[in-house]
Amino acid sequence: MGCCSSRYTLIFLCTFQLVTALERQVFDFLSYQWAPILATFVHIVMVILGLFGTIQYRPRYVVVYAVWATIWVTWNVFIVCFYLEVGGLSKDSELLTFSLSQHRSWWREHSPGCQREEPAAGLGPPVGQAVVLGVGCTLEHGYVEALHSTLHILVALVGFMCARCVVSVFTEEEDSFDFIGGFDPFPLYHVTEKPSSLLSEQAYL
Template identity: 75%
Template sequence: MGSCSGRCTLLVLCALQLVTALERQVFDFLGYQWAPILVNFIHIVVVILGLFGTIQYRPRYIVVYAVWAAIWVTWNTFVICFYLEVGGLSKDSELLTFNLSQHRSWWREHGLGCLHEEVSTASLGALHGQALVSGASCALEHSYVEVLHSSLQILVALLGFVYSCYVVSTFTEEEDSFDFIGGFDPFPLYHVNEKPSGLLSKQAYLPA
């Protein structure tokens, strides 16, 4: 039941989303990015739900995954706009941390090829007891690293949305064809019950 090409592709896409989301969740935890942490957790749960629905032929679960894929694309588009400072957004704001942390992105403080400088923490002594560092002369700015992460998520989510719609339509067509063939037709039951009554009528006419 279900075309293996579509189902297998959707399974691979869900697995890829799960791995990349877990990787992203780790670095968001390290950077104290509380808003992304919350959204990533929901994403991981829904992707697992989509995996289960694809394996167990549950179209409703796949529909939930497809709806969330559209929301996930919207969220990652916002993250890209945030780090590129589009529409008045500022990547130095505390929007993604809910004003609970002075950290920004883990990649800002630990980017590859960055020269780090200790920042004064006199006013931040009560926050986590950690010194913040700022990166300079990085090989790749932290904002572009976050944009690349979100772009990858958008690409995989769009593919997942397309294939989830395809798999749901395939399941629906196969269920309709099963009903048409007679999967729920009561006629076979009526046909089976008709034979004993015919035999009884023949016995009634037999000579004593």
């Protein structure tokens, strides 16, 4: 019963992670955030692998998913620190875009309550990389990104714990299956013992 509940919970979590990862990938593409795009792509692959392993009873795939969950938590902790500017990080740096564009988070101009403000003519970045600022936002874009990453951290932590439970149960089931009839202590001895005793009785008679 515990196995079924953990297994179904992990299937649900993996499905939920796929939905949130695809949603995040869309916004990262809109803001040309290349580092998060690559990380989220790997995340999607690993979640699919974990989902497949859970459905098909493949503990090794679930282990890979669990290991990735710890990496994904670490990455999202970095994203939270980046947008909250912890430890000297700056959310206005080009770290996440690999300095390929001057775009920033999509939420910078689309956060709740934001008003668009076009940069002054001749003072903005090169053509094709214009940045439109959001003014008067109800929730600043750094907090939106931090909350987004916090959600991914919480789901990944729960997924990691469920994956550990599922792997332990799958492993126990495999071990118990290997021992069913696999190591009879003296199957051949019993087969050969009876004919030999019968022969000795017949010789005595």
